[in-house]
Amino acid sequence: MKHQSLKEEVRQFAKQQDALFGDIIRGKRGQAVAEASGSAVQPEEAGLPASRFAEQLAAVNEEWVHAPSLDLMKQMICGCQKCPLGKTRNKLVFGTGNPNADVVVIGEAPGADEDASGEPFVGAAGQLLTKILAAINFSRDDVYIANIIKSRPPGNRTPERTEVEQCIPYLYKQLDLIKPKFILAVGLTAALSLLNRKATMKELRGSVHDYFGITMxxxxxxxxxxxxxxxxxxxxxxxxxxxxxYDEWKSTENDAKQ
Structure with a gap:
């Protein structure tokens, strides 16, 4: 019954969204304006937040895609069995932190400690991550922390390509809800999975990358x-x-508000 109520909540949200913005989302308003002025109205111009991951999520025909919050999304996917890792894990490791974070930290996959607790970066590596963030004046409460995949691979092996492909749409949705300005990708697997390219850590680090308009x-x-x-x-x-x-962006944002 609980699962049914979650589905109903999502359906209700989708209906409300469609009632308010359906014509704009489906492009009817943009088409009408284009016919009159010769140019289509973009979502930002219509006063709506544009989804950076609309194309990726449009290919996923599942209820959680329409979840209006991270909490609801987590409840909807906690029983995921899309890949074999769902049968070997103890707990799905969704992610944790500030749902409105400007910075999202993305790692590779849960380890043994994370698999037991259901939280990302809680073992020795997690303690070091906390110290690294503190060194640049961020706390774990300031950022959001997640992984490329949400189930622990046996023996902490590197996730297989098919596992990443099955799981990364969840990350797209999380980023779509959080709308961060920055991503810190920790580890080569995380970086390559996001950038979808072959490279070495030496080639990737020390540079600024663009990920769907998010600075990485x-x-x-x-x-x-x-x-x-x-x-x-x-x-x-x-x-x-x-x-x-981050400081440069924040300074520019503050100047714009004055």
Missing amino acids: VVTYHPAALLRNPQWKRSTWEDVQLLRRL
Whole structure:
């Protein structure tokens, strides 16, 4: 009965959204204006927030795509069995943090500690991540933390391509709801899965990447730093870059409000 009520809540939200903005969403209003002026009205011009992931999510015909909040979405996908990892995990690790965060930290996959707790980055690597964030004046409550996939691969192996393909639409939806300005991708698997390209960490870190209009910085995974402390200096440079970009954006935003 609970699952049915969740579906009904989503359906009701979709109906309300359609009643208010249906013509605009379906492009009818834009088409009418285009016929009169010769140019279509974009979602931003119509006063509506544009979805960066509309194309990716349009291909997913499932109820959770229409969830109006992270909490509701989490309830709807907690029993996911799309890939074999659903049968071997203990808990689905959805994500945690500020639902309105300007910064989202994205890792690879849950480990043993995360699989047991249902929360991302709670083991030794998570403790190091907390310290890294604190070093650039962010707390875990300031950001949102998630992974490319939401179930632990056996033995902490690297997620397979098919597993990423099955799970990454969930991340698209999370980002669509949060609408962050920045992403910190920690680890090569996370970075490559997001950018959908082949590259080395040396090629990716130290640069600013664009991910569907979101500014992205790439650095080493905290677990890798525990095994390779010589990479800490590079990581420090990367997160300083993130902080500098954030401060510049924040300053510009504050000036615009004055």
